[in-house]
Amino acid sequence: MKIFNTMSKQKEEFIPLREGEVSIYVCGPTVYNLIHIGNARPMIIFDTVRRYLMYKGYKVNYVSNFTDVDDKIIRQAQLEGVTSEEISQRYIEECKKDMAGMNVMPATVHPQATQEIDGMIEMITQLIDKGFAYVAADGTVYFRVKMDKEYGKLSHKNLDDLQSGFREIKVSGEDQKEDPLDFVLWKPKKEGEPYWESPWCQGRPGWHIECSVMSRKYLGEQIDIHAGGEDLIFPHHENEIAQSECCNGKTFAKYWMHNAFLNIDNHKMSKSLGNFRTVREISEKYDLQVLRFFMLSAHYRSPLNFSADLMEASRNALERIVEAASRLRDRIAAGEDGPLTPEQEELLSQADEFVRKFEEAMDDDFNTADAVAAVFELVKFANTNAGEGTGAAFAKELLSRLEKLCDVLGLVTDKKEESLDDTVEALIEERQAARKAKNFARADEIRDQLLGMGIVLKDTREGVKWQRA
Ligand code: AMP
Numbered sequence: 001m002k003i004f005n006t007m008s009k010q011k012e013e014f015i016p017l018r019e020g021e022v023s024i025y026v027c028g029p030t031v032y033n034l035i036h037i038g039n040a041r042p043m044i045i046f047d048t049v050r051r052y053l054m055y056k057g058y059k060v061n062y063v064s065n066f067t068d069v070d071d072k073i074i075r076q077a078q079l080e081g082v083t084s085e086e087i088s089q090r091y092i093e094e095c096k097k098d099m100a101g102m103n104v105m106p107a108t109v110h111p112q113a114t115q116e117i118d119g120m121i122e123m124i125t126q127l128i129d130k131g132f133a134y135v136a137a138d139g140t141v142y143f144r145v146k147m148d149k150e151y152g153k154l155s156h157k158n159l160d161d162l163q164s165g166f167r168e169i170k171v172s173g174e175d176q177k178e179d180p181l182d183f184v185l186w187k188p189k190k191e192g193e194p195y196w197e198s199p200w201c202q203g204r205p206g207w208h209i210e211c212s213v214m215s216r217k218y219l220g221e222q223i224d225i226h227a228g229g230e231d232l233i234f235p236h237h238e239n240e241i242a243q244s245e246c247c248n249g250k251t252f253a254k255y256w257m258h259n260a261f262l263n264i265d266n267h268k269m270s271k272s273l274g275n276f277r278t279v280r281e282i283s284e285k286y287d288l289q290v291l292r293f294f295m296l297s298a299h300y301r302s303p304l305n306f307s308a309d310l311m312e313a314s315r316n317a318l319e320r321i322v323e324a325a326s327r328l329r330d331r332i333a334a335g336e337d338g339p340l341t342p343e344q345e346e347l348l349s350q351a352d353e354f355v356r357k358f359e360e361a362m363d364d365d366f367n368t369a370d371a372v373a374a375v376f377e378l379v380k381f382a383n384t385n386a387g388e389g390t391g392a393a394f395a396k397e398l399l400s401r402l403e404k405l406c407d408v409l410g411l412v413t414d415k416k417e418e419s420l421d422d423t424v425e426a427l428i429e430e431r432q433a434a435r436k437a438k439n440f441a442r443a444d445e446i447r448d449q450l451l452g453m454g455i456v457l458k459d460t461r462e463g464v465k466w467q468r469a
C-alpha cells in the first residue's frame with residue numbers, strides 16, 4: 001500500500017511503526033459555527049482512510065481534536081452575549097450530528113483544547129528548559145524557530161526566504177520577538193477572554209501547541225499518519241513538527257497526508273470568504289450519503305469543485321448502488337438457498353476481479369475515484385448476472401462483496417425510510433389531536449390539506465400510516 005507523503009513529495013510504501021496497528025491524528029475544526037462542506041472533505045476522506053486500514057486488518061487509533069479556544073469563538077460568544085464554552089459545546093454537538101449524517105465514525109478520542117491545558121503548560125515548560133522557547137516581558141512565550149535546524153522541511157520552505165517574506169509584514173507583538181519567524185506558544189489574556197493560570201502569565205495557548213500535546217498524550221511521541229487540509233501545511237503543521245520534534249527528540253509523524261481544497265466557482269470554500277455551504281444546508285436537500293459519495297468521486301489530492309450538477313450526478317449514482325443491493329436482497333428473500341452451481345462459482349471469480357481492482361485503487365494512495373469505478377463494475381455485473389430466479393446463495397455472495405466495498409467507502413446500501421418534513425409531521429399530529437377531541441371537521445380538513453400535498457393517510461389499528469399519493 002502506498003501513501004503520498006507531503007514530507008517527501010512522493011508516494012511511499014506504508015509500513016506502520018508497530019505491526020498491525022496504525023495511529024492517525026487529524027486536525028479538527030475550530031468550533032464557532034456549523035461546519036461547512038470544505039471542513040467535511042478531510043472528515044470524509046480520512047474516515048475512509050481509517051476504514052480501509054481497518055479492512056486491511058489494522059487496529060486503528062484515530063484522534064481528531066476540536067479547537068475550542070480561539071479568537072473566532074471568543075468573538076462569536078461576545079456577539080451572542082454567552083460564554084465561549086457555550087459556543088464551542090454547542091458547535092461540537094452540531095458537528096457530531098453532521099459527522100453521523102455523513103457516516104463518519106467517531107474518533108477513538110476527540111480531545112478538546114480547553115481540557116488539555118496542563119499538558120500544554122508541561123510541553124511549553126519542556127521547550128523553554130531545552131532552549132527552544134523564551135518568555136517575553138509581558139509573559140508571552142514564543143518558539144525560537146532559528147533553533148530548529150529542520151524548520152521548513154514539510155512545507156519545503158527555506159528559512160532565508162521565509163525571513164525576507166516576514167520582514168514585509170508587521171505582526172503585532174513582533175517587537176518582543178527575537179525573530180519575526182518565532183511563533184506564539186502562550187499569550188497573555190485580554191479583557192473579557194477566557195484564561196488559565198500558568199508560570200508565565202494568566203493567559204491562553206497559541207493554536208499549534210494543542211495538536212502536539214494531544215497527539216503525544218493519546219497516540220505517543222511518534223505516530224504513523226498526521227493529516228488535515230492542505231492549508232494546514234504551513235504554518236500549522238510546520239509548527240507542530242517544530243514543537244514535537246524539538247521537545248521529544250524524535251520524528252513526529254511518519255506520513256503526512258493533506259487533502260486538496262473543496263472549491264466553489266474555483267475558489268476555496270471558507271468561512272472568511274463567505275462562499276460556504278454548511279453541511280446542514282446540504283442535508284436539507286440531500287441525504288448526506290450523497291455528499292459523501294460526491295467527495296469520494298475525486299482523488300483527495302485533486303481540487304474538487306462543488307456544483308449542483310455534480311451533486312445530482314452523485315445522487316443518481318448512489319441510487320444505482322442502493323438499487324442493486326436492494327435487488328440482491330430481494331433475490332435472497334425469494335430464492336432457494338441451494339449450493340452454488342459451477343457456472344456461479346466461475347461468475348464469482350469474475351466478481352472477485354472487481355474487488356481486486358478496488359483494492360488496487362485504494363492501495364494506490366487511496367484512489368477513491370477508481371475504487372468507486374470498481375464498485376460500479378460490480379454493480380453492473382450483479383445487475384446482469386443475478387436476474388430473477390437467481391438462487392439465494394449466489395445473490396448472497398454478490399451482496400456481501402458489494403456491502404464490504406461500500407462499507408470501506410462508508411456508503412450505506414440500505415434503502416432509507418423516507419422521512420416527512422416538519423410541516424407535514426406537525427399536521428399529522430394536529431389531526432390526531434383533533435380526532436381525539438372529536439373535532440372531526442378539523443381532522444377531515446387536515447386530511448384534505450395533506451392530500452393536496454401528496455400525502456395519503458390511512459388509519460390502521462397500529463395508528464396512522466402515510467404514503468405518497
Ligand atoms: P478549520 O476549522 O478552518 O481549522 O478547518 C478544519 C479542517 O477543514 C482543516 O483540516 C482544514 O484544512 C479543512 N478545510 C477547511 N476549508 C477547506 C476546504 N475548502 N477544502 C478542504 N478542506 C478544508
Ligand code: ZN
Nearest residue numbers: 027211236240
Ligand atoms: Zn493540528
